[in-house]
Structures are given as structure tokens and as C-alpha cells.
Amino acid sequence: MSAIEKHTIAVLVDNEPGILARVVGLFSGRGYNIESLTVTETDRANSLSRITVVTSGTPMIVEQIKAQLSRLVPVHAVRDLSAEGPHVERELALIKVAGTGEKRIESLRLADIFRARVIDSTIESFVFEMTGSTEKLNAFINLMVPLGLVDVSRTGVVAISRGAARF
Amino acid sequence: MATEQMAGAEMIIKALGDQGVDVVFGYPGGAVLPIYDALFKQNHLRHILVRHEQGAVHAAEGYARSTGKVGVVLVTSGPGATNAVTGLTDALMDSVPLVCLTGQVPTHLIGNDAFQEADTTGITRPCTKHNYLVKDVNDLARILHEAFHVARTGRPGPVVVDLPKDVLFALGTYRGPETVQHKTYRPQVTPDAARIDEAVALIAAAKRPVFYGGGGIINSGPRACALFAELVRITGYPCTLTLMGLGALPASERQFLGMVGMHGTYEANLAMHGCDLMIAVGSRFDDRVTGRLNAFSPHSKKIHIDIDPSSINKNVRVDVPLVSDAGNALEAILAGLKARRFKPNQEALAAWWKEIEGWRARDCLAYVGTDKVIKPQYAIERLYQLTRGRDIYVTTEVGQHQMWAAQFFKFEQPCHWMTSGGLGTMGYGLPAAVGVQIAHPDALVVDIAGEASILMNIQEMSTACQYRLPVKIFILNNQYMGMVRQWQELMHGGRYSESYSAALPDFVKLAEAFGAVGLRATRPEDVDRVIKEMLAVDKAVIVDVAVDEHENCFPMIPSGAAHNEMLLGPEDKKAAGPVSEEGMVLV
Ligand SMILES: Cc1ncc(C[n+]2csc(CCOP(=O)(O)OP(=O)(O)O)c2C)c(N)n1
Ligand SMILES: [Mg+2]
Numbered sequence: 001m002s003a004i005e006k007h008t009i010a011v012l013v014d015n016e017p018g019i020l021a022r023v024v025g026l027f028s029g030r031g032y033n034i035e036s037l038t039v040t041e042t043d044r045a046n047s048l049s050r051i052t053v054v055t056s057g058t059p060m061i062v063e064q065i066k067a068q069l070s071r072l073v074p075v076h077a078v079r080d081l082s083a084e085g086p087h088v089e090r091e092l093a094l095i096k097v098a099g100t101g102e103k104r105i106e107s108l109r110l111a112d113i114f115r116a117r118v119i120d121s122t123i124e125s126f127v128f129e130m131t132g133s134t135e136k137l138n139a140f141i142n143l144m145v146p147l148g149l150v151d152v153s154r155t156g157v158v159a160i161s162r163g164a165a166r167f
Numbered sequence: 168m169a170t171e172q173m174a175g176a177e178m179i180i181k182a183l184g185d186q187g188v189d190v191v192f193g194y195p196g197g198a199v200l201p202i203y204d205a206l207f208k209q210n211h212l213r214h215i216l217v218r219h220e221q222g223a224v225h226a227a228e229g230y231a232r233s234t235g236k237v238g239v240v241l242v243t244s245g246p247g248a249t250n251a252v253t254g255l256t257d258a259l260m261d262s263v264p265l266v267c268l269t270g271q272v273p274t275h276l277i278g279n280d281a282f283q284e285a286d287t288t289g290i291t292r293p294c295t296k297h298n299y300l301v302k303d304v305n306d307l308a309r310i311l312h313e314a315f316h317v318a319r320t321g322r323p324g325p326v327v328v329d330l331p332k333d334v335l336f337a338l339g340t341y342r343g344p345e346t347v348q349h350k351t352y353r354p355q356v357t358p359d360a361a362r363i364d365e366a367v368a369l370i371a372a373a374k375r376p377v378f379y380g381g382g383g384i385i386n387s388g389p390r391a392c393a394l395f396a397e398l399v400r401i402t403g404y405p406c407t408l409t410l411m412g413l414g415a416l417p418a419s420e421r422q423f424l425g426m427v428g429m430h431g432t433y434e435a436n437l438a439m440h441g442c443d444l445m446i447a448v449g450s451r452f453d454d455r456v457t458g459r460l461n462a463f464s465p466h467s468k469k470i471h472i473d474i475d476p477s478s479i480n481k482n483v484r485v486d487v488p489l490v491s492d493a494g495n496a497l498e499a500i501l502a503g504l505k506a507r508r509f510k511p512n513q514e515a516l517a518a519w520w521k522e523i524e525g526w527r528a529r530d531c532l533a534y535v536g537t538d539k540v541i542k543p544q545y546a547i548e549r550l551y552q553l554t555r556g557r558d559i560y561v562t563t564e565v566g567q568h569q570m571w572a573a574q575f576f577k578f579e580q581p582c583h584w585m586t587s588g589g590l591g592t593m594g595y596g597l598p599a600a601v602g603v604q605i606a607h608p609d610a611l612v613v614d615i616a617g618e619a620s621i622l623m624n625i626q627e628m629s630t631a632c633q634y635r636l637p638v639k640i641f642i643l644n645n646q647y648m649g650m651v652r653q654w655q656e657l658m659h660g661g662r663y664s665e666s667y668s669a670a671l672p673d674f675v676k677l678a679e680a681f682g683a684v685g686l687r688a689t690r691p692e693d694v695d696r697v698i699k700e701m702l703a704v705d706k707a708v709i710v711d712v713a714v715d716e717h718e719n720c721f722p723m724i725p726s727g728a729a730h731n732e733m734l735l736g737p738e739d740k741k742a743a744g745p746v747s748e749e750g751m752v753l754v
Binding site: 014018072 | 288292298300351476480484
């Protein structure tokens with residue numbers, strides 16, 4: 001058995017009804033893994049959406065995933081960012097922490113170190129906004145657990161290739 | 168370009184006409200009444216009324232596969248659409264080009280659990296190549312033309328167009344097919360030149376090569392079949408075909424080794440196992456072909472020509488992938504071989520053929536004849552012999568009879584053999600025969616059937632009789648779901664759980680009840696007589712051939728076994744021992 005690899009794949013699709021169901025159905029129907037998936041329209045004029053999906057599998061499975069995605073009729077292009085050279089990945093999280101006293105102050109101090117912003121506060125709670133790699137978000141969220149973490153909302157990974165090249 | 172205003176329902180008739188459609192297989196209902204009304208008012212488009220929507224789809228498949236054209240289906244919303252699902256899945260698995268128009272409740276009721284509402288695009292998404300829900304009549308013409316384009320190009324497949332009833336009434340602008348260009352869909356149909364060079368070099372250097380052709384050659388068309396035959400001949404290399412590929416090379420060709428796979432011939436499977444170069448053309452390394460994957464053709468380089476990139480490296484890693492239309496790739500390979508003045512390595516090839524002839528001499532399809540009961544193989548052999556020279560199309564149901572038909576019927580041309588390969592749909596053969604006969608009114612169309620399968624779509628006898636279609640249903644009646652019984656014998660200790668065909672109808676009387684002719688053979692000497700009688704009648708006929716109940720289909724690669732672990736007959740079964748644990752879980 002070959003090793004399982006994690007791949008970040010970008011898919012440019014026609015923004016039409018049912019396209020997300022097609023992509024998600026492909027993954028569930030064929031037993032592929034979705035670690036995260038984000039989608040929104042990125043080109044209004046041409047009505048195009050961009051899907052970023054993080055998946056994992058053996059090299060043969062990842063190759064299949066790309067071939068199967070390309071086969072969907074409304075798909076314009078599929079790029080395996082992990083395989084095609086340098087790229088950047090970011091994720092955004094909203095993190096709600098409730099508490100008072102020393103814990104509250106500690107959460108704020110850590111937020112500062114991690115460059116998280118406070119976007120809502122009450123006397124007993126903060127909502128932090130934070131962008132970064134999945135690992136950085138995980139680290140911050142783990143630190144918040146003992147300090148009163150109550151809720152997390154994350155976007156999943158978005159990614160883009162480095163340099164001047166187009167999709 | 169002139170644009171015209173018309174109602175959605177009329178637009179559909181117009182678009183079908185512009186797409187060259189002359190026949191639609193369908194069944195009416197509330198949601199599609201406007202289309203049926205438009206059909207009523209015209210006379211260039213023929214509608215064939217089936218008796219079940221599954222039958223409509225299989226009939227359209229039979230039509231499509233015997234003509235190379237797109238088959239068209241028209242069904243109503245809700246149950247009409249859900250009844251079509253098995254046929255759509257069948258067409259997807261076997262790459263059959265279809266456009267299926269489904270009625271839908273009016274747009275403002277969608278999502279309301281309205282009467283006869285079903286989420287048709289949701290249900291059919293995984294069983295179509297693509298599907299559409301038309302919400303605006305001004306998109307209708309474009310979508311219909313796109314649907315035909317998607318269905319017939321690239322790897323062909325079924326496309327559903329879901330049509331809310333209000334869209335059928337609404338007035339809109341019609342556009343002709345020439346105005347439509349799909350935004351994204353561009354299948355790759357020409358091969359990469361560098362890859363062709365690699366393939367040519369491998370083919371030229373091969374010592375133990377084998378061609379492994381599939382249904383993709385037939386889908387590509389007569390040109391691809393001719394080029395394939397030419398390549399096989401100029402190389403002198405042996406060739407095997409898949410169940411779907413039968414007819415891509417004339418079966419009488421010396422170089423044809425017979426079918427490959429689970430019930431393929433000894434020589435074909437051993438050639439696949441022992442080759443040093445496998446040239447796969449329009450075949451997809453399906454599990455019925457490969458047997459145990461980690462033992463599949465262990466010492467060969469592999470070239471794989473396929474129009475569908477997702478078929479390449481799916482099950483088996485290949486050395487030279489060629490994403491292309493089969494015809495274009497074969498043409499390029501032939502040109503490449505000619506350019507380098509290709510001469511096969513005669514010495515190596517002679518040694519390879521000698522080995523193959525040794526396997527051939529085992530005569531793996533031989534069976535023990537008797538004058539007491541009709542052997543199913545004998546019945547098919549006689550059917551083949553007594554129909555030679557006729558323009559004959561064969562469809563099948565699914566089971567042992569299907570495999571015997573594939574083994575014993577010899578196909579000299581493509582598009583004359585229609586069987587449900589990928590999905591294995593019992594009930595395919597009769598409606599498919601209806602579709603074939605509609606396309607070829609003067610041809611002889613025979614459905615080689617099992618007594619269990621035929622009951623799954625027996626209602627289509629009524630369709631055959633309504634349109635005076637002289638389809639011949641040749642039932643190998645072994646009183647068992649024979650293929651199920653065979654597996655139970657092999658893997659489940661002979662516990663024949665629910666595989667006996669109890670309470671069968673009298674097929675002769677059943678034929679008569681439909682207004683067809685019924686015939687029966689119970690002894691070997693009856694066989695020729697009933698076949699001749701069947702051929703003499705210009706009506707639908709059901710022939711009930713009572714065959715040996717206990718006969719099993721050999722050769723067989725038991726599931727989980729490799730090509731070189733075939734069972735040639737009942738004796739091998741005892742010697743081989745029980746099926747492996749991994750094999751038991753396989754289908
Ligand atoms: C719709 C459907 N249901 C179940 C099966 C499983 N199955 C495969 S072969 C078979 C038995 C077919 O019996 P019959 O038509 O009598 O053919 P025989 O094998 O006896 O020649 C069954 C039940 C199937 N292929 N299709
Ligand atoms: Mg039977």
C-alpha cells in the first residue's frame with residue numbers, strides 16, 4: 001500500500017444550481033475523503049465559482065479524484081496545488097471564549113501573540129477573528145479550551161498558487 | 168439566423184427534429200401532457216409507447232447501440248422518472264448515449280411535495296453523465312442541444328433534462344443547434360504525439376503482446392473498428408475482447424482468442440496473464456476482466472487508450488496512458504508503425520503463438536453433450552448455426568445464458584450484440600430487442616434470455632405486439648436463477664437459497680396471451696425444429712427451451728482468483744478448494 005497524502009485541490013466551476021451537490025456527491029459516492037471544502041463565486045462576470053477542497057488518499061486515489069472532478073461537465077479546470085508547486089493556504093476562524101478574571105486576560109494576551117482580533121466583546125466573552133494556516137488555528141483553539149472556549153466557526157482552507165501565474 | 172417564438176413543448180419537438188431524432192421511446196403522464204399534445208400534432212417524430220419506463224430506457228439503449236445514434240426517452244414526473252433510474256444507470260455503466268426527458272411539476276411547486284413530484288435531478292445526478300433542470304423556457308433550446316452534444320461526445324452517456332410543466336406551456340425563443348457551444352465541456356479526442364511514439368516503440372519491440380479491446384472501440388464507430396482490425400492484422404498479434412467489445416474484431420479472425428475475463432476463454436486469460444505487452448483499447452480494466460488485481464498480468468507493460476481520463480490508472484497502473492478517441496489513437500499508431508517500417512519480431516511471435524495454440528488446444532468451451540437433455544450451450548450453438556448469414560442482432564438478459572451467448576455466438580460485426588455489461592441488469596434484453604427492431608425493422612432480432620430475467624420486463628411483449636415487431640425471445644429455461652445457483656454451489660455449500668424459479672408461467676401460453684407465438688423444446692432433437700419455426704414466423708415469438716438445470720458456466724475465474732487460476736470444468740472446482748476469504752466478499 002502506498003502512503004496517504006494530503007492534497008489541496010482548487011476547482012473552477014460554472015456557478016450553477018447543483019454544482020456543489022455534484023462535487024460532494026462524487027466524493028461521498030466514491031468513498032473519497034473531504035477534510036475541508038469551501039466554495040463561493042469568484043468571477044461574477046463569467047459566473048464562475050471556485051471550490052477549494054482538501055482531501056487525502058494514496059497517489060492513485062488522488063489522481064482519480066482529479067480525473068473524476070475534471071469529468072464533471074460544469075468543471076472548467078482542476079488544479080492540484082499541493083502537486084503543482086508553491087502555494088499559500090489560509091483559513092479563517094471565529095472563536096468565542098467566555099470567562100472572567102485571570103482566564104479572560106490570558107485569552108486576550110494569547111490572542112495578541114497569535115494576531116487574532118477581537119471583533120465582539122461583552123463583560124464575560126470575546127469573539128476572536130483569526131486567519132492563518134490550519135495548524136496555527138488549531139494551536140490557538142487548543143490553547144483556548146482551558147480558558148473558556150465555547151464556540152468555533154471555521155471557513156476551511158482557501159488556497160492560491162504563488163507567483164504571477166493565472167489559474 | 169432566424170429565431171422563432173414558440174411554446175416549450177413545441178420547442179422540444181423542433182429541437183429533437185434538428186438533432187436528427189426520428190423515434191422517441193416513452194410513456195405519458197400529467198407532467199408531460201403538453202409534449203404529448205405537440206407530438207400528436209406532427210408526423211415526423213415517431214413515438215413508441217412502452218409498458219414500463221425502465222423498458223423505454225433499455226429500448227432507447229438498444230436503439231442507440233445498434234445504430235450509433237443517441238437514444239431518446241420521454242417519461243413523466245415522479246414515478247415515471249424513478250422508473251427510469253435503472254435504465255439510466257445501465258446506460259451510464261455501459262457508456263450508451265441517451266437523452267431522457269422527464270416531466271416535472273411546475274416551477275412554483277418544486278419542493279412542495281406536490282403530486283408526482285420527485286427530486287429528479289437529485290436522484291439522477293449519480294446515474295447520468297449530466298443532468299439539467301430547465302427553469303426558463305428561453306434556456307430550453309440551448310439545454311436540449313447541449314444535452315445531445317454531451318450525450319454523444321467524449322465517453323457517451325445518459326443525460327436527463329427535467330422539464331417543469333409551466334416551462335412546456337411558456338412562450339420562448341427557439342435557437343438551432345448551430346448556435347450552441349458548451350462553455351466548458353471539451354473532451355480530449357486526439358492523442359498526445361509523444362505518447363504515441365512511446366506506444367509505437369513498445370508495440371514494435373513486443374515479444375509476447377496481446378490486444379485487449381473493449382466497448383470503447385465500438386462506441387468510437389465503424390472507422391475505429393476497421394482501424395483496430397487493421398492494427399491487429401498487420402501486427403499478427405493475438406487479440407481478446409471484453410463482453411462489451413465483442414464484434415469490434417470479427418470473431419472468425421484467427422488472431423481472435425475469444426472473450427477475456429471471469430467467463431472468458433482459457434487462451435485469452437492466459438495470454439493476458441503471460442503477455443509482455445498489453446494494448447488496451449477502449450477497455451477499462453473492470454474487475455470482471457482483471458480478477459485478483461495484485462496478480463493481474465504481472466510481467467507486462469501496458470498501453471491504455473481511453474477517451475475517459477478517469478478510466479486510466481483507476482484499477483491498474485499503466486505505462487503509456489493515451490487519452491483519446493480510439494479511432495484517432497489507432498490511426499496515429501498505425502501511421503507510426505508504418506513510418507518506422509514496422510516488422511514484427513517473427514521468431515518471438517511464433518513462439519508466443521505456439522504457447523497460445525497449446526492453451527487453445529485445451530478447447531475450454533467444450534461441454535459434455537447428451538441426447539437426454541438439452542444442454543444450454545448446444546441450444547445457442549444451434550441458434551448460431553441456423554442463423555448464420557442473416558442480418559442478426561442479439562440481445563441478452565443477465566445470468567448464465569448471457570455468458571453462454573457471449574461464448575458461443577460469434578459476432579463478425581460491431582453493434583450487433585447488446586448486453587448489460589457494467590450493471591448486469593436482468594430485464595434488459597427484451598426492451599433492448601424492441602429498440603433494436605425499431606431501428607432495424609427487417610433484421611432478425613433475438614433476445615437470448617433466462618426464465619427468471621425475462622419476467623422482469625415481460626410486459627414489453629405488449630409493446631412488441633402493438634408495433635408488430637417480430638422479436639424472438641429464446642429462453643434457456645433451467646428453472647433456476649442459474650448464475651445465482653452456480654455461485655451458491657461454488658461458495659455457499661450448495662444451499663440454494665431462493666434461487667429456484669418456482670411457479671413459472673407457461674411461456675407458450677404467455678406468448679399467446681400477448682398475441683405472439685409460443686414454442687417449446689424439451690428434447691435435443693426439438694431444438695433445430697423450434698429454431699426453424701421461430702425463424703419462419705413473422706411475429707414476435709417466445710421459445711421456451713427446457714435446458715439442463717444443473718449445467719454450470721465454465722471456464723470461470725472464481726472471484727478473488729487470478730487469470731491463471733481458472734476453473735475449466737466441474738473437476739477443477741473440486742481440485743481448487745474453497746474460494747478465498749477475500750474472494751467471498753467480492754460480487
Ligand atoms: C435486476 C437484477 N436483480 C438481480 C440480479 C442478480 N442476478 C444475476 S444473474 C441472476 C439469475 C438470472 O436467472 P435467469 O434469468 O434464469 O438466468 P440463468 O442464470 O438461469 O441463465 C440474478 C438473480 C441481477 N443481475 N439483476
Ligand atoms: Mg434460469
